[in-house]
Amino acid sequence: MTQFFVTSSYLSQNPDVAEAVARGLFTAQQHFELHGKSEGRSPGPMFDTDYYLARNPDVADAVSGGHLTAYDHFLTHGAGEGRVSFEAFDPEFYLAHNADVAAAVAEAKLTAMEHLIRFGQSEARRISLLLNLGDYIRANRDVAEAVEAGRLTAMDHFLNHGIGEGRDLGNGIVLADFANDPIFTQALASSQIGQALARLEAVAPFMPEFQAPANWTPAADLPIPTDFVPVEGKTLVIPEGVQVPEGMTLPDTFMPVTPVEPEVPAEPEPEPEPEPEPEPGPGPGPGPGPEPEPEPEPEPEPEPEPEPGPGPGPGPGPGPEPEPDDRDDEGDANGANAKTVDILIGLGNGNTGMIDDYLALGTDLSSLIGGQMEDVNGNGDSIIDVGESIVVTGVSSADLSSLSGGNGFGFGLGFGQ
Numbered sequence: 001m002t003q004f005f006v007t008s009s010y011l012s013q014n015p016d017v018a019e020a021v022a023r024g025l026f027t028a029q030q031h032f033e034l035h036g037k038s039e040g041r042s043p044g045p046m047f048d049t050d051y052y053l054a055r056n057p058d059v060a061d062a063v064s065g066g067h068l069t070a071y072d073h074f075l076t077h078g079a080g081e082g083r084v085s086f087e088a089f090d091p092e093f094y095l096a097h098n099a100d101v102a103a104a105v106a107e108a109k110l111t112a113m114e115h116l117i118r119f120g121q122s123e124a125r126r127i128s129l130l131l132n133l134g135d136y137i138r139a140n141r142d143v144a145e146a147v148e149a150g151r152l153t154a155m156d157h158f159l160n161h162g163i164g165e166g167r168d169l170g171n172g173i174v175l176a177d178f179a180n181d182p183i184f185t186q187a188l189a190s191s192q193i194g195q196a197l198a199r200l201e202a203v204a205p206f207m208p209e210f211q212a213p214a215n216w217t218p219a220a221d222l223p224i225p226t227d228f229v230p231v232e233g234k235t236l237v238i239p240e241g242v243q244v245p246e247g248m249t250l251p252d253t254f255m256p257v258t259p260v261e262p263e264v265p266a267e268p269e270p271e272p273e274p275e276p277e278p279e280p281g282p283g284p285g286p287g288p289g290p291e292p293e294p295e296p297e298p299e300p301e302p303e304p305e306p307e308p309g310p311g312p313g314p315g316p317g318p319g320p321e322p323e324p325d326d327r328d329d330e331g332d333a334n335g336a337n338a339k340t341v342d343i344l345i346g347l348g349n350g351n352t353g354m355i356d357d358y359l360a361l362g363t364d365l366s367s368l369i370g371g372q373m374e375d376v377n378g379n380g381d382s383i384i385d386v387g388e389s390i391v392v393t394g395v396s397s398a399d400l401s402s403l404s405g406g407n408g409f410g411f412g413l414g415f416g417q
Contacts, residue, residue, distance in 0.1 A: 006044030006160050013191040037071040045159040045193035047085045082111040088197030097126045121155035130201045135170030164188055172209035180229045203228050206236040218242050
């Protein structure tokens, strides 16, 4: 698996070897095979000897006993056992975002680490949260041309050139934005590519331009890189779902966080109280029914108004006609047929007298046959005048009607207001 050995990386990490190579004593790869791997030197970015031994103490014990080197263990056993050779690779993430690889691993055809070494690094795949080789090639045309020509793989270019050139990763992250961060720059200066990649992975989710995979969600306790130093004009954000630990003060390199107040659940509306059931009445019968409506009280019948005597009255115009008074008048020549008729017309004070029928002013009552007249308050004659009150007895209403022939003023019998 010569894919692990990268000459430029090996010489930058080992200046003594670079000097010997410059004198022509051997090549860089010869030095690694003859001396470097047994001395614990790393062949390139994809195999970090210190990381591998720290992660696998059983291998460290075998190496310290002189049985084999860390690199040899990985090639003969570790890759097939699924052991990881550098910090920036996450096998679980790799399988979660490459379904075909996960299917092959499930069939025990190979491990995620083996797939990356043999196939993945040469394909347009998502390698990690930070790096999608397809995005990287599309964002860097010169790299795409070199890969198409077979001069190197996209992974080779990124690890050995792109990471130090400030390249665009094609997912919103531009490595030039890390130029002021001391942790990243120092890792590059010492050729600790694994540490540089780890720094990129730690900071990228907090960059507002970062385009995370569609099915990736940051953990609530994702460590916040408060020590990151951005280039001028760049600020970080807290991704949705990440919680700022209580008591932590974010530096000015982060955009202010608006605290999210928890939603207060609405209080449920109280249920209406049930109406009390009516208490049963005494006895075996059913309970009381609805109360009967009270019967309306009978209206009192109006009392008949007394007939006023002759003379002016205080009230307004005529009221209802009273029934004629058919009473016997003792001494009357006509006996039971005699009537007393009050002829009260034109009283002169706004009231109107009432007569039995239609009699006009100026009617002469002396022509009544068999009747007797009494001029109560008039001028002593039998002519109907204004202000006169004449009482006629012993005649009928028909006799009175014959005097006017049915014309004149119509008044009713009796005295009206």
